[in-house]
Amino acid sequence: MNNQLVVITASIREELNRFLKERKFSKIALLADENTYKYCFPLLGLSLPEEQIIVIKSGEEQKNLRTCEYIWDKLTNLRLDRKSLLINLGGGVIGDMGGFCAATYKRGISFVQVPTTLLAQVDASVGGKLGIDFHLFKNHIGVFRIPDAVLIDTIFLKTLPNNELRSGFAEVIKHTLIADKSKWDEIRQKSLAQQEWQNLVEHSVLIKKKGYRRRSGRKRIKKNSELWPHNWPCHRKLLSEYTSQKAIAWRGYCDRNDLRGIYINEERLHFTTRTERNKKLYHCNFWKNRNF
Numbered sequence: 585m586n587n588q589l590v591v592i593t594a595s596i597r598e599e600l601n602r603f604l605k606e607r608k609f610s611k612i613a614l615l616a617d618e619n620t621y622k623y624c625f626p627l628l629g630l631s632l633p634e635e636q637i638i639v640i641k642s643g644e645e646q647k648n649l650r651t652c653e654y655i656w657d658k659l660t661n662l663r664l665d666r667k668s669l670l671i672n673l674g675g676g677v678i679g680d681m682g683g684f685c686a687a688t689y690k691r692g693i694s695f696v697q698v699p700t701t702l703l704a705q706v707d708a709s710v711g712g713k714l715g716i717d718f719h720l721f722k723n724h725i726g727v728f729r730i731p732d733a734v735l736i737d738t739i740f741l742k743t744l745p746n747n748e749l750r751s752g753f754a755e756v757i758k759h760t761l762i763a764d765k766s767k768w769d770e771i772r773q774k775s776l777a778q779q780e781w782q783n784l785v786e787h788s789v790l791i792k793k794k795g796y797r798r799r800s801g802r803k804r805i806k807k808n809s810e811l812w813p814h815n816w817p818c819h820r821k822l823l824s825e826y827t828s829q830k831a832i833a834w835r836g837y838c839d840r841n842d843l844r845g846i847y848i849n850e851e852r853l854h855f856t857t858r859t860e861r862n863k864k865l866y867h868c869n870f871w872k873n874r875n876f
């Protein structure tokens with residue numbers, strides 16, 4: 585993961601342009617969902633013929649084999665060859681699925697991740713995990729493949745709905761709790777609106793690239809949080825009120841036995857209301873008592 589090209593830029597337009605000039609691709613296609621096409625595509629300043637832009641519906645329910653077939657069909661009709669490029673413009677769904685389609689089309693073509701959600705910027709786009717859901721199993725089919733580049737610009741976050749921003753923020757919190765207490769102390773003093781995203785994204789990506797798994801005392805948290813809850817399809821209903829990232833952050837909190845402080849901070853960060861809190865506590869205790 586350390587060799588992965590991740591560029592955090594203040595001008596996605598220039599960065600993408602530079603990348604495309606440096607690398608000569610025979611053809612370019614772009615994958616987006618309806619929202620990222622509307623809000624993010626104009627920011628790229630990319631002049632692509634319309635037929636080279638593949639737009640799918642948004643949402644986790646699209647991350648399946650049927651949508652992959654649709655994407656592979658489009659790539660085939662466009663006659664993309666092995667020297668072509670797929671640009672994945674979107675959140676984790678687009679990145680995971682677009683990356684998977686690119687990595688398997690003609691045994692693998694180049695692809696670039698342009699993550700547009702906070703979660704995708706600090707987590708999903710970095711690390712090369714690609715895949716789709718299969719029946720009730722999340723990320724059940726997939727491959728590992730490092731993208732040709734990950735180009736990150738926090739300008740995309742301006743149009744991101746607040747609940748999606750909070751979902752990504754939970755991942756940022758998780759990173760600080762696991763690897764950098766002083767950063768945690770810094771962000772807990774600020775509300776969501778006051779956070780400096782560019783700085784936090786850089787910080788999170790760095791932690792992820794370093795691979796915090798190495799730190800033995802913290803290994804358990806990461807291991808547990810990976811197992812819970814998004815790999816438990818039977819508990820989807822239970823968790824439907826929360827994004828998996830929020831729940832993961834909660835899990836991290838629980839493991840640190842620091843619940844009282846976290847309640848206060850959580851409210852400050854506008855994660856939940858007081859009434860939601862008890863329900864979450866139940867989930868946390870329930871899972872805490874399991875031996876993973």
Ligand SMILES: NC(=O)c1ccc[n+]([C@@H]2O[C@H](COP(=O)([O-])OP(=O)(O)OC[C@H]3O[C@@H](n4cnc5c(N)ncnc54)[C@H](O)[C@@H]3O)[C@@H](O)[C@H]2O)c1
Nearest residue numbers: 619623642675676677700701703704707708713740743744
């Ligand atoms: N590969 C990995 O390592 C990894 C890690 C974590 C999560 N994931 C995957 O990521 C997925 C979740 O990703 P996500 O939370 O980004 O969800 P998402 O991709 O579904 O995006 C969330 C919503 O935000 C919209 N959106 C995206 N960018 C926007 C923008 N800039 N402005 C306005 N709307 C925008 C999307 O259209 C969508 O409706 C899950 O499938 C999960 O499995 C993968």
